[in-house]
Structure formats: structure tokens, C-alpha cells
Amino acid sequence: MSSxxxxxxxxxxxxxxxxxxxKVISCCQYGLDLLxxxxxxxxxxxxxxxxxxxxxxxxxxxYTYPMLIADGKADEIQLSFKTFSGDTIPVVANAQMYxxxxxxxxxxxxxxxxxxxxxxxxxxxxLQTQALNLSQxxxxxxxxxxxxxxxxxxxxxxxxxxxxxxxxMIDFALEDFHAEGISAPEPFKLLNNAQKNATTLLGMTNxxxxxxxxxxxxxxxxxxxxxxxxxxxxxxxxxxGASITISNRSSVPRFSGSKGQIQVLFKNIIENAVxxxxxxPVITIxxxxxxxxxxxxxxxxxxxxxxxxxxxxTIFTPFTRLNCASTYTGSGLGLSIVKxxxxxxxxxxxxxxxxxxxxxxxxxxxxxxxxxx
Numbered sequence: 001m002s003s004x005x006x007x008x009x010x011x012x013x014x015x016x017x018x019x020x021x022x023k024v025i026s027c028c029q030y031g032l033d034l035l036x037x038x039x040x041x042x043x044x045x046x047x048x049x050x051x052x053x054x055x056x057x058x059x060x061x062x063y064t065y066p067m068l069i070a071d072g073k074a075d076e077i078q079l080s081f082k083t084f085s086g087d088t089i090p091v092v093a094n095a096q097m098y099x100x101x102x103x104x105x106x107x108x109x110x111x112x113x114x115x116x117x118x119x120x121x122x123x124x125x126x127l128q129t130q131a132l133n134l135s136q137x138x139x140x141x142x143x144x145x146x147x148x149x150x151x152x153x154x155x156x157x158x159x160x161x162x163x164x165x166x167x168x169m170i171d172f173a174l175e176d177f178h179a180e181g182i183s184a185p186e187p188f189k190l191l192n193n194a195q196k197n198a199t200t201l202l203g204m205t206n207x208x209x210x211x212x213x214x215x216x217x218x219x220x221x222x223x224x225x226x227x228x229x230x231x232x233x234x235x236x237x238x239x240x241g242a243s244i245t246i247s248n249r250s251s252v253p254r255f256s257g258s259k260g261q262i263q264v265l266f267k268n269i270i271e272n273a274v275x276x277x278x279x280x281p282v283i284t285i286x287x288x289x290x291x292x293x294x295x296x297x298x299x300x301x302x303x304x305x306x307x308x309x310x311x312x313x314t315i316f317t318p319f320t321r322l323n324c325a326s327t328y329t330g331s332g333l334g335l336s337i338v339k340x341x342x343x344x345x346x347x348x349x350x351x352x353x354x355x356x357x358x359x360x361x362x363x364x365x366x367x368x369x370x371x372x373x
Contacts, residue, residue: 013108014091020101022048034091034109036084053080053088068097079107160209163202170195210264211318211333214340224257226298230285232263233270240274242281252287255296255367261341266300268334269361273302289367296367301360307353315351 014031018024024046027035035051037043049057056079067074073096080088093107170191177188230246237244246252274281284301307315314320316339319332342349345365353359 013106016105016107018048018103018105022103024048024051025102031107034083034089035081036087042084051081053082056080064095068095068103072097081107160202160205163198163205166198167195167202170198208333210337211340214261214337214344218258218261218344220258220345221256222259223254224259224262225254226252226262226287228259229263229266233266233285236267236270237274237281237283240281242270242274242283244270244283244285247284247286253289253296253367255365257345257365258341261344265338265341265363268338269300269363272334273300273304273359277302277304279303289369290364291369294367295364297362297364299360299362301358303358306355306357306359307351308355309353312351312353316349 014034015026015028016024016031017026024043027037027040027043032038032040032043035043043051048060052060059077060079064074064077073094075094077093077095079091079093081091082088090110091107092110093105095103095105097103174188174191227249230249230252234244234246270283273283282303285298286301287296287298289296315335318336320336339349342363347363347365349364350362351359352362
């Protein structure tokens with residue numbers, strides 16, 4: 001007799017094949033275990049009637065085989081198998097008759113079937129619970145996103161408005177002092193410092209808005225014409241007195257993404273290239289298409305102060321400042337905004353840098369050639 005371990009490891013469905021005289025030709029291990037036979041040789045050649053109870057035999061003779069002859073199959077047949085030791089085991093079976101009058105029977109113990117049914121009910125209940133949890137989580141996410149959008153709107157208008165007005169009032173005060181011929185170096189210095197700090201705070205507030213807005217879902221199916229992005233970058237470099245070179249300008253491709261985020265992304269990289277530079281800024285933008293991996297890779301190279309290898313692991317962390325704040329102003333959010341927006345596009349960003357010899361940022365985006373047509 002087969003061991004319980006063998007039965008436990010067997011599939012929970014059996015297979016039995018009978019010849020045209022209804023003798024056993026083959027039987028799977030599950031069937032042998034269920035019928036308590038040691039091997040196929042012990043059951044091979046037995047009549048099917050020897051393997052079922054008397055009531056099942058009458059049912060098969062009077063109902064199942066006539067249906068098999070008429071339709072070629074019979075489903076959901078309730079039978080009782082008779083084991084080698086004489087015990088009866090209820091099963092549910094399906095049968096199919098072939099052209100040569102042989103029949104194939106698949107069956108499952110009602111115990112196994114009930115267990116499977118209970119497992120399916122448990123799995124269904126688990127899935128329903130998980131679906132409910134996901135729905136509630138999605139509602140919470142939508143609510144948080146609405147709160148975030150409202151906060152960003154308030155931060156952009158209610159916070160920055162007073163800062164701009166402070167700057168304007170300081171400008172007016174300085175203009176009035178000069179117009180009236182008032183010479184007061186110390187008060188002028190205090191007002192200039194106040195204006196400088198207000199300008200810094202305004203810049204940090206704007207950067208914080210950009211950082212938070214990067215978490216708000218936006219469509220990424222717009223066609224981004226990178227030549228337009230480059231035109232914006234070119235205008236910014238002209239204002240800052242930076243030299244910029246675009247390699248293969250005529251073949252710059254288009255790709256799918258968010259136009260607004262792509263513009264902010266490259267603006268921030270170029271601003272850093274200009275800001276962290278003790279030379280006359282020289283910036284080179286180039287691109288390559290990695291057709292094998294469906295990627296567009298854009299490289300931005302500068303001649304700035306560069307970074308150490310240790311710094312490269314932290315530059316995308318919010319509020320990270322690698323250099324003296326009094327020498328290089330900024331919020332410490334520029335590159336963390338870049339990282340978020342690259343991630344939003346399912347892209348990647350890498351940096352190569354040497355102290356004193358500049359940096360090169362490599363930004364890759366998913367790219368399909370048909371988008372550029």
C-alpha cells in the first residue's frame with residue numbers, strides 16, 4: 001500500500017484509461033493511491049466494475065455508458081470507488097469515449113474536491129479583502145494628492161506673494177533714499193542683506209514647489225520636441241553668459257513624456273552647470289539612441305568645479321549642499337527634482353565627475369523610433 005506521504009505529494013486529480021471491454025489499461029499514481037494499490041501491474045486488467053461499488057456499477061451500466069456512446073462524453077458523474085481493502089471513496093468523475101471505444105476517466109476524491117473548493121473560497125475572500133484594501137489605499141492616495149496640489153498652489157501664491165512684495169518694498173525704500181540724497185551705508189547694507197535673504201527664501205520656496213509638484217501625477221504621453229527644450233536652455237545660457245554647444249542639433253529626436261517636467265529637468269541641470277563654475281561656463285549637449293534597449297541617452301557636459309566620487313552618491317538627496325552656501329547660493333533641491341522627474345519618466349540618470357574638471361550628466365529615457373515620425 002502506498003504511503004500517506006506519497007498520496008499527499010500526488011496531484012489531487014486522477015486518470016484512468018479503460019479498453020473497449022472496460023478493463024484497466026493505465027492509471028496514474030493518484031488513482032493507485034486512492035484505490036490503495038501498490039503498482040499499476042496490480043490494477044491493470046481489472047474490470048472497471050471491480051473498482052466501483054454496486055450502486056455505481058448499476059449507474060455506469062444504465063446511464064454513463066449509454067451517454068458516452070451517444071455523446072462521446074459524460075461530466076460530473078458521482079461514483080464510489082472501492083479500494084483494495086474494501087473501503088468506499090466518493091469521487092466526482094468526467095469520462096470521454098474515443099473512436100476505438102476506449103474510455104478515459106478523470107476523477108477527484110470528494111474530500112480533495114471539498115478541500116480545493118474551500119481553498120478557492122479562502123483565496124476569493126483574500127482577494128476581495130485585498131481589493132477592498134487597495135481601493136481604500138487608492139482613495140487615500142487620491143486624497144493626499146489633492147491635499148498636495150492644494151498645498152503647492154498655496155505655497156506658490158500665498159507664500160511667494162509676500163516675499164515678492166517684501167523685495168519690492170525694499171527696492172522702493174532704496175530708490176527713495178537715493179532720490180532724496182540720503183547717505184547711510186549701514187542701513188543700506190542692512191536693507192541689501194534683507195533683500196538678499198528674501199530673494200534666497202523666494203528661490204527656496206519656488207524650488208520646494210517644484211519638488212512637491214514632481215510628485216503630482218501628470219500625463220507622460222505628450223510628444224516632447226527636444227529642440228524646443230534646447231531653445232529654452234539656449235536662451236537661459238545666453239542670459240547667464242554661458243557658452244553652449246549642441247551636437248547633432250538637426251537630428252535631435254522627439255519622444256514621449258511631460259513637456260513641463262522635461263523643461264524643468266534640463267533647466268535645473270544647466271543652472272547647476274552655470275552656478276557651480278569658476279570659469280566661463282562651457283556646456284555641451286549631445287545625444288545617442290540605444291536602439292537595442294529602446295533608450296534615448298542625453299549627455300550634458302560642463303567645465304564646472306566638479307565633484308568627488310563620494311559626493312556622487314548624495315547629490316540627488318533633498319537639501320544636499322556640497323559647497324559653501326555663501327559662495328554658491330541655492331536650495332539644495334535642484335538635482336533631487338531632476339531625479340524625481342527622471343524616475344517619473346521611467347528613466348535613469350548617471351553622473352561622471354572629476355574635481356576641477358567638470359561633470360557629465362547622462363539622462364536616459366524610454367524611446368520608440370515611431371514616436372519621432
